Amino acid sequence: MSPGHGQDxxxxxxxxxQGKFIAAKKRGKWEYVGRARGIRAAVILPIEDGHVILVEQxxxxxxxxxxEFPAGLIGDDDGGEDEEPLAAAGRELEEExxxxxxxxxxxxxxxxxxxxxxxxxxxxxxxxxxxxxxGGGTEDENITVHRVALDGLGRFVEECRAKGIGIDSRIxxxxxxxxxxxxx
Numbered sequence: 001m002s003p004g005h006g007q008d009x010x011x012x013x014x015x016x017x018q019g020k021f022i023a024a025k026k027r028g029k030w031e032y033v034g035r036a037r038g039i040r041a042a043v044i045l046p047i048e049d050g051h052v053i054l055v056e057q058x059x060x061x062x063x064x065x066x067x068e069f070p071a072g073l074i075g076d077d078d079g080g081e082d083e084e085p086l087a088a089a090g091r092e093l094e095e096e097x098x099x100x101x102x103x104x105x106x107x108x109x110x111x112x113x114x115x116x117x118x119x120x121x122x123x124x125x126x127x128x129x130x131x132x133x134x135g136g137g138t139e140d141e142n143i144t145v146h147r148v149a150l151d152g153l154g155r156f157v158e159e160c161r162a163k164g165i166g167i168d169s170r171i172x173x174x175x176x177x178x179x180x181x182x183x184x
Contacts, residue, residue, distance in 0.1 A: 021073070025118070034118035035073075041121040042089040043071040043170060045107070046099060048129040050151065052174060053097050056144040056165065057137065066166035067146070067157070070096040071121070089124035097145045098135030102128025113169075154178040 008028030016031075017024045023036045035041075046053035046069075059066045072092030075083040086104045094100050107123040137143040148156045153174055157167055 032116055032118055040074045040085070041071055041119065042074050042085050042092060042124055043069050043110075043121045044089050044093045044124050044126050045069055045173075046093060046097065046101065046126040046129055047150075048127065051147050051149050052153070053099055053129070054146045054148055054171075055096050055135075055137075056146060056160075057141060059166065062166045064164055064166055065144075066168055067160050067171060068168040069170055072096070074122070085122040086124060089122070089126065093126055094132065094135075096135055096137050096141070096143050098131055098133035099126070099129045100132045101126035102130065150174065 006028075008030050011028035014026045015023050016026055018036050021036055021039065023034050025032055025034055053070065054067055055070050056065050056067050058064070070093050072088060072095070074085055074088040086106060089104055090101060103126070105125040105127070107125055109120050110123055111117075112119045112121065135143060135145045146156070153171075157171065157175065160167060
């Protein structure tokens with residue numbers, strides 16, 4: 001047995017409840033949430049000319065808007081089960097932000113909050129961006145697009161917080177140089 005493994009890993013996984021997109025699960029003492037039907041996500045890091053493209057949208061679990069990277073589910077449309085992460089990322093980027101990427105690069109698989117959620121996502125860097133539409137998401141999304149200078153990201157985040165807007169934890173990836181004193 002590897003270090004850190006315990007009795008719970010040997011217990012069978014039990015699905016306590018499942019909806020269309022998520023499932024509440026239990027294994028031993030652990031309770032956690034996962035994506036239903038093996039659905040995966042793509043999170044897009046759109047960077048151009050020292051700027052990042054972020055989205056703001058209302059998130060029901062938070063009860064307020066949240067600043068995030070553009071993102072979406074891979075293969076969530078009927079018949080899209082075989083969709084590739086880069087194709088989903090390109091589709092979601094254009095749908096949410098109105099930008100089309102000339103280049104999409106798979107940066108690997110990451111886990112959102114591994115102590116509570118089994119969800120993984122593919123992080124995709126989008127470059128060579130071209131504005132081709134307004135963005136805003138689908139008819140049931142109300143997405144605001146923000147083009148933010150990387151050297152002003154810390155100020156932008158603080159201004160959003162002051163307005164009561166939530167900040168997705170993945171934004172910390174871009175704030176690390178600021179917090180480490182490497183960027184204003």
